[in-house]
Amino acid sequence: MxxxxxxxxxxxxxxxxxxxxxxxxxxxxxxxxxxxxxxxxxxxxxxxxxSGIEELFREAFTRFADHIVAVFDAHLASPTDRDQAREAVTDLVHVLSEGSRRDLVLTQELYTLAARQPPYRQLTQEWMRRSRIHLEKHFDPDTARQLDALIEGLTLHRALSPEPHDRALTREAITRITTTGEPNQ
Structure with a gap:
């Protein structure tokens, strides 16, 4: 070798x-x-x-976070208006929840580490910041923060449910959050 x-x-x-x-x-x-x-x-x-297993874990989880941010980017780079962005976020929730069990488990492992250890908390905060940058291309910062949390929650609920909710419910939840305070169009 x-x-x-x-x-x-x-x-x-x-x-x-x-x-x-x-x-x-x-x-x-x-x-x-x-x-x-x-x-x-x-x-x-x-x-x-x-230098040690902790450095390896941080590097591995950083690489994983980069992967998830790339998934956000792939879905949110092309919409040109709010309605397309809502549809893209709906797609994102369904892709994440129906996708790799590996990604779901790794996300939860990272969150557990972040709840206990500041270096992983910093890593997840950076991941969330980067995800919100993609959302803020289409929505104001407060809405992007709420939407980011909604994506995580809907993804987890769909992935773990024996009877996941359908696309219409996902779209309705996203529409509710993204139309609050929106000027009449």
Whole structure:
């Protein structure tokens, strides 16, 4: 196997393996040894690329947050008016709630860490700030903040429900939040 110097994908494999294991076993079940085995790298390369498991967890969750922000961007970059933006947010809720269980679990693991540890709280605050930037392209800052929370809640409720609510309910909730205080058009 190539050394850390000649294997440019090694660091990325370690991060991906970390996220996969957190999604499967929870953060408490993850160790350097398990990550190295999953990534197919020597255990020693873990300390070559990361000073410790906490640095690795923060890097992995930062990468995960970047992924979710990219999903927001993909949905919210093209709408040209409020109605299209509402439809895009509706799509976003349904894509997130019907998508990867891995993403859902990783989001909840990150939130649990953020509730206990300030560095992860900072990471989630930055993630929320970046998500709201996309929403603020279409809605005022207060509405974007409310909508961001609604997206998270609707996504979680849809993902965990044995009978998820339909698209019409999602759209109605988004419309209610985004028309409050809106001038008559």
């Amino acid at each position: 190539a050394t850390g110097h000649t294997d440019p994908q090694r660091r990325e494999r370690i991060i991906t393996a970390t996220l996969d294991l957190i999604a499967e076993e929870g953060i408490a079940g993850v160790s350097h040894r398990k990550i190295a085995a999953r990534a197919g790298v020597p255990l020693g390369s873990m300390t070559y690329h990361f």
